[in-house]
Amino acid sequence: MLAAKLCAVARVLAPYSSDAAAAAVALAAAEAPATASTRRRRVPDGPGLEDFIAGSRFDNLPTTGQPGHPASSSSSSNGKSVLIETYGCQMNVSDSEIIGSVLAADSYSKAASVQEAGVVLLNTCAIRENAEARIWGRLGELQAEKRRRRASQQPPLLVGVLGCMAERLKARLLDSARLADLVVGPDAYRDLPRILAAVQAGEAQGSAAMNVQLSLEETYADIMPVRQDASRTSAFVSIMRGCNNMCAFCIVPFTRGRERSRPLDSILREVEALSEQGVKEITLLGQNVNSYADFSHLQQQQQHASSSQTDQHPQQHQAELQQQQQQQQAVLSYYAPGFASVYKPQRQGATGFGQLLEKVALVNPEMRVRFTSPHPKDFTEDVLGVISEHPNVCKYLHMPAQSGSSSMLQRMKRGYSREAYDGLVERARQVLPNVALSTDIIAGFCGETDEEHQATADLLRRTRYENAFIFAYSQRDKTYAARHLADDVPAEVKSQRLADLFAAYRQGQAELNQLEVGRIHLALLDGRPRRDGQHSLQGRSCSMKRVIIPEQPVPSSLRALQQHCAGLRLDPQQQQQQLYAGPLSSLGTGDYVAVLVQQVVGSSTLLSVPLARTSIQEFAAVLGGTIVSADEAPAWLVQQGAAAAAAAAASGGASDGESQQVLVAQG
Structure with missing residues (x-):
């Protein structure tokens, strides 16, 4: 190399x-x-x-x-x-x-x-x-x-x-x-x-x-970042820095230092400021984002307790502290079942990621919330519960597996087995129907056998990820692998295994894409396609897929459309005409729109028709989530999709498959 x-x-x-x-x-x-x-x-x-x-x-x-x-x-x-x-x-x-x-x-x-x-x-x-x-x-x-x-x-x-x-x-x-x-x-x-x-x-x-001095405390909590583009609909919010996991292959703990979390209050202030600026989507960031643990409120409590302790009987004070600790312990599970770490977590009494995620979601229920990059071990029940309960928290989980082989995961010092990972995926899909998953995979790590490689390919096919970031192993000095393991998989074998894993991922992704046609997504519009976007708009679904729609007026809200369609008993052609009889709205960057998928182009672009302008809360109230499968889509909304497609075709917009394929290929 x-x-x-x-x-x-x-x-x-x-x-x-x-x-x-x-x-x-x-x-x-x-x-x-x-x-x-x-x-x-x-x-x-x-x-x-x-x-x-x-x-x-x-x-x-x-x-x-x-x-x-x-x-x-x-x-x-x-x-x-x-x-x-x-x-x-x-x-x-x-x-x-x-x-x-x-x-x-x-x-x-x-x-x-x-x-x-x-x-x-x-x-x-x-x-x-x-x-x-x-x-x-x-x-x-x-x-x-x-x-x-x-x-x-x-x-x-x-x-x-x-x-x-x-x-x-x-x-x-x-x-x-x-x-x-x-x-x-x-x-x-x-x-x-x-x-x-x-x-x-x-x-x-x-x-x-x-x-190059690393810090045990620095989080830049008091610095308000200068945003790249104030007109953009999305923004990043850093909530913690560093990583304690010490995976065998990873240099991050050596370049980013140990974990430390921003105080909750400073994060909420930044999120509130972004909301006031009109930002419609934020992504919470950290090297191990879902291990967030804020102790700042405990320091305040200790200061308050020390000032009032002289007025309180010592035994009574001790009993209250024990009760608080028991309450914290009763609701806190550090890791997902079957997962462990090389370090002992110090989180008792801390504000955890699930609590932070809920408070951020409540700042503005019409602002989407994402987070990255997490570790699978920290997808605890409370975190999954918060994601399920709040429509504005995206049902998209990045779950880095790194390998599908238990023996390889042990060498990587990941702290879980293939069985534990599969169990977590199953649990996530139970709690979050239609959840989209992504992952990280390493090809050709130290000592990887063909059997271990095949286990990883099997994981990619079976789990069917929306996105997979697959890399050939690259040895980094200072890491456990560099000091104790041999980088003994030849480059040509790594290349072949990388290709095999991509093929396995694409197979699973293709099976997922077959389910997309007829689905209804909530898309956040963020601009136009790079080329030939004069008559089209683009955005992102909750599942991080690119959505392209023809630019045309749509009903002003889902509820208005629903009310307009209630009781109509006309033939399909008359229905399509009637569906456009209500008030219409133009669409633009920053709008949420309900879309009906007509075709999938490439690996993850959804060619769709717009159904109605909407909001996160309205979409969830009317349709019950942020993604509605084809067999769950209400007939009145499917009819609206047919009307929208007909209107786009009549106006010369890119709504048919052939013209939209050209648009995507050029844009």
């Missing part, structure tokens, strides 16, 4: 400078672990979280003078203009918003491009070798811009490496090749203004231009 990595970096840098290419090769060689695995070629990954979220780069720091965000009037002509590029997961996107807020408060403004920037910050990922290879290539490209400025005697460009790669490689990014001018880990973003000022003044080099 090292040889391929170095060759890839050298190819990227070659057009710019042989010296830069050599420097990058030397740096990569210095940081790569000297194991047998480094002599194998890198296996391409499948689609990852960057494919799961729209847009992997953050470049929307407020422009100069934007209200609420101080910026120097001369920032465009000096070093206080910044471009932030984000790579990796949703947590990095959220962190870039925090970085944007920190720098805006120090009078930095957004640069529209590298050429206009005084500072370029790469917020990086280190979860796999491929992710780091992208950063090495990008650093080489930025070296060319540095040389261009020196040659033309322009102000210099500063390049910073932030995030998980910074935390993993530390000072190795600051050697004599100077591909980076500063290195800042994910817990030190508050220190960015100081470090940038010191580097710009020529006062900081080497370790002085670096802060």
